[in-house]
Amino acid sequence: MSAFINAEYGLFAAGLAALFLAMASGLLQAGLPRLRIGRLAFPAGIGASGLFLLSATARSLGAGRLPFASMYEFGLLFILALQAIWLAFELARKPAVYRLVLLPFNFVLAGVMLLFFQESRPLMPALQSAWLFIHVLTAVLAYGLFAVGAVLAVAWLIKPDDDGLWRTMDRLVSLGFPFLSLLIVSGAVWAQYAWGSFWRWDPKETWSLITWLVYLIYLHGARVRRWRPRSCAWFAILGFVAVLFTFFGVNLLLSGLHSYT
Amino acid sequence: MPSRFNRFVSRVFRSLASMRLGLSLFGLVLLATILGTLVPGLWPAYQRSAVFAGLLLLAVANTAFCTVRQLPGLGRRRFTSARQAFYGWGVWLLHVSIIVIALGGWGSARYGRDAYLELTVGQTAQLPAELAGGEVVSLRLDDFQTDYHADGTVAEWRSLVSLDRPGRPSQSALIRVNHPLAFGAANLLQSSFGSRYRLELTQDGQRQAVSVDTGRPVSWTADGRLAIQLDAASPVNSPPPGAAGEVPLEVVGYTVLVDGQPAGSASARFGQSVRVRSGLSFIVQERQAVSGLALRYDPALPLVWAGFGLLSLALVGLLAGRRPEVAIVPGHPPAATPRSKL
Structure with missing residues (x-):
C-alpha cells in the first residue's frame, strides 16, 4: 500500500514540476519571443497530464477503487479535466493567450491540491453507490468548464479587443450549465436513496443551488437581456467564485451531510 | 377590439x-x-x-x-x-x-413525514399509520450485521426486516445504505447503528442492572451527580490487514460524568468488572446491536x-441541440436579435 502512496505522491509532484515547466516556458516565450523556449510548453504540458493520469492510476490501484471520494481525489480529477481542456485548445490551435492564462491556473490549483494530499481510505457505506460516479463526473465537467470560462473572462477583461476569448468563455459557461444541472439532479436522486430526502438544504446542496442561480442569471442576462459583455465576464468570474466556495469553502468552513473527508 | x-x-x-x-x-x-x-x-x-x-x-x-x-x-x-x-x-x-x-x-x-426507529434484533415496532399509507404495519428486525473494512472503518450495515400487514403475507427484505425498502409512498432506510448494553452498576455493594444505549448517559448514584456513558463497541485491537468482514466486538469505551461533565474515559472488556473508584464498579454484561431505521413518507x-x-x-x-448564433461583439450591441423588451 505504501509503495502505491509513494508512487502516486511522487507522480503528482513530478506532474506539478512538468506543469511549472510548461507554464514558465509559455510565459518566457511571451516575454522574450527570441528565445523560442515556448516550444517546450506543449510537450511539458502533455507530460504533466500523463503524470497526473499515472498518479490517479496508482491511487486507484492502491485503493482498489476509482479516485472519486475525497476532496483531494476530486481535485485530482478536476486538474485532469482542466488539462484535457488545455489540450483541446492546443489541438484547436487556439492563440497563445489561452495557454498563458490556463497553465498558471492549473499550476496553482495543482499546488493547492498537493497541500490537501491524504492517503486513500475505504469508502464509507453512503459513498458505495453508482451515483457517486455520475455525481462526481458531472461535477468535474461542470466545474472544469466554469473554471476555464472564468480564466478566459479574466483574460478578456485584460485584453478586451480579443472577441474570440469572450466567445469561448460564453460557450464554456453555456456548456457547463447543463452539467451543473445534472450534477444537482444526480445528487438529489442519490440523496433520496441514501438519506431518504432529495433536498435537505445542506450547505453543499445550498451552495450548489447558489452556483446554479449565478449561472442561470448569467445565461438569461447574456441571451435575453443582452447584457454588456463586460457584465457577462464579471458574472462568469462571480460564478466561479461560487464554485470555489462550494468546493473548498463549504468543505472547510461549513459542516453538513457532505462532510466525508 | x-x-x-x-x-x-x-x-x-x-x-x-x-x-x-x-x-x-x-x-x-x-x-x-x-x-x-x-x-x-x-x-x-x-x-x-x-x-x-x-x-x-x-x-x-x-x-x-x-x-x-x-x-x-x-x-x-x-x-x-x-x-x-x-x-x-x-x-x-x-x-x-x-x-x-x-x-x-x-x-x-x-405533506412529507419522517419517523425514526431504533430496533434490536428480534424487536418489533408498529409503524405510524399516517406514514404507512393508513395501514397497520409492523416491522420486525430479524437480523442486523455490520461489516468492517480492513482498517476498522465500517463497510456496510445490513438490516434484515419483516413487514407484516393484516391480510397479506409477511414480507421479508434486506435494507442497506443506498438500498431502502419502498412500500407505497414510504421508504425505510438504513440510517444509523448503535449498541444497547446490559450494564451492572455497583455502588457500595448495592447492585443494579440497567439497559443503556450508545452515547446516552445513565445515572449511577441516587443524587444523579455521577453518570456513565458508553461509546460504540469495537474489536480488542484494530482488525489486522485483510481481516475485513464481520469482526467480533469485545471492548467498549466509557466515560464517567460528574455533574454532566466528563471526568475520565477508558475502555472496558465485556464481562470484566471495572473499578472506577472505591465502592464504585461496573460490568458490561451484554451487547445488542441497534439498527437505526429512518422512515420517510413522501x-x-x-x-x-x-x-x-x-x-x-x-x-x-x-x-x-445547437443554440442559434447570436453575434455578441464586445463593446457593441448585438446584431442578430434585438434587445429583449421583456
Whole structure:
C-alpha cells in the first residue's frame, strides 16, 4: 500500500514540476519571443497530464477503487479535466493567450491540491453507490468548464479587443450549465436513496443551488437581456467564485451531510 | 377590439412574466440564500421563513408565467435545423421541469413525514399509520450485521426486516445504505447503528442492572451527580490487514460524568468488572446491536421524479441541440436579435 502512496505522491509532484515547466516556458516565450523556449510548453504540458493520469492510476490501484471520494481525489480529477481542456485548445490551435492564462491556473490549483494530499481510505457505506460516479463526473465537467470560462473572462477583461476569448468563455459557461444541472439532479436522486430526502438544504446542496442561480442569471442576462459583455465576464468570474466556495469553502468552513473527508 | 379589462389583464400577465422581474427575483433568492448560509445562526431556520418561501414562490410563479408566454411563439417558430429545434424546445422544457420540481418540492415539504426507529434484533415496532399509507404495519428486525473494512472503518450495515400487514403475507427484505425498502409512498432506510448494553452498576455493594444505549448517559448514584456513558463497541485491537468482514466486538469505551461533565474515559472488556473508584464498579454484561431505521413518507416524490426526468430530457436537448448564433461583439450591441423588451 505504501509503495502505491509513494508512487502516486511522487507522480503528482513530478506532474506539478512538468506543469511549472510548461507554464514558465509559455510565459518566457511571451516575454522574450527570441528565445523560442515556448516550444517546450506543449510537450511539458502533455507530460504533466500523463503524470497526473499515472498518479490517479496508482491511487486507484492502491485503493482498489476509482479516485472519486475525497476532496483531494476530486481535485485530482478536476486538474485532469482542466488539462484535457488545455489540450483541446492546443489541438484547436487556439492563440497563445489561452495557454498563458490556463497553465498558471492549473499550476496553482495543482499546488493547492498537493497541500490537501491524504492517503486513500475505504469508502464509507453512503459513498458505495453508482451515483457517486455520475455525481462526481458531472461535477468535474461542470466545474472544469466554469473554471476555464472564468480564466478566459479574466483574460478578456485584460485584453478586451480579443472577441474570440469572450466567445469561448460564453460557450464554456453555456456548456457547463447543463452539467451543473445534472450534477444537482444526480445528487438529489442519490440523496433520496441514501438519506431518504432529495433536498435537505445542506450547505453543499445550498451552495450548489447558489452556483446554479449565478449561472442561470448569467445565461438569461447574456441571451435575453443582452447584457454588456463586460457584465457577462464579471458574472462568469462571480460564478466561479461560487464554485470555489462550494468546493473548498463549504468543505472547510461549513459542516453538513457532505462532510466525508 | 380588446376591452380595457382584457388589456389590463394582458399588461399584468406580461409584467408577471417579464424577464426583468424574473432576474430580479432570482437575484433576490440568490442574495437571500448566500446571506442565510453565511450569517451564523441563521440557517437552517431561515430557509423555512415566510420571506424566503415567498421569494421562492414568486420566482417559480414568474417562471411559470414566462413558460406559458413563450409557448405560442415557440410553436410558430421555424427552426432552420433539427438541432436548433432541439435547443429551442430543450430550453422551454427546462423551464417546465423547474416548475414541476418546485411543485414536487412544495408537496414534499407540506405533506412529507419522517419517523425514526431504533430496533434490536428480534424487536418489533408498529409503524405510524399516517406514514404507512393508513395501514397497520409492523416491522420486525430479524437480523442486523455490520461489516468492517480492513482498517476498522465500517463497510456496510445490513438490516434484515419483516413487514407484516393484516391480510397479506409477511414480507421479508434486506435494507442497506443506498438500498431502502419502498412500500407505497414510504421508504425505510438504513440510517444509523448503535449498541444497547446490559450494564451492572455497583455502588457500595448495592447492585443494579440497567439497559443503556450508545452515547446516552445513565445515572449511577441516587443524587444523579455521577453518570456513565458508553461509546460504540469495537474489536480488542484494530482488525489486522485483510481481516475485513464481520469482526467480533469485545471492548467498549466509557466515560464517567460528574455533574454532566466528563471526568475520565477508558475502555472496558465485556464481562470484566471495572473499578472506577472505591465502592464504585461496573460490568458490561451484554451487547445488542441497534439498527437505526429512518422512515420517510413522501407522496409528492413521483412529481419530483417526473421533474427530474423532464429536466434530464431538456438537458439532452440542450447538449445535442445547437443554440442559434447570436453575434455578441464586445463593446457593441448585438446584431442578430434585438434587445429583449421583456
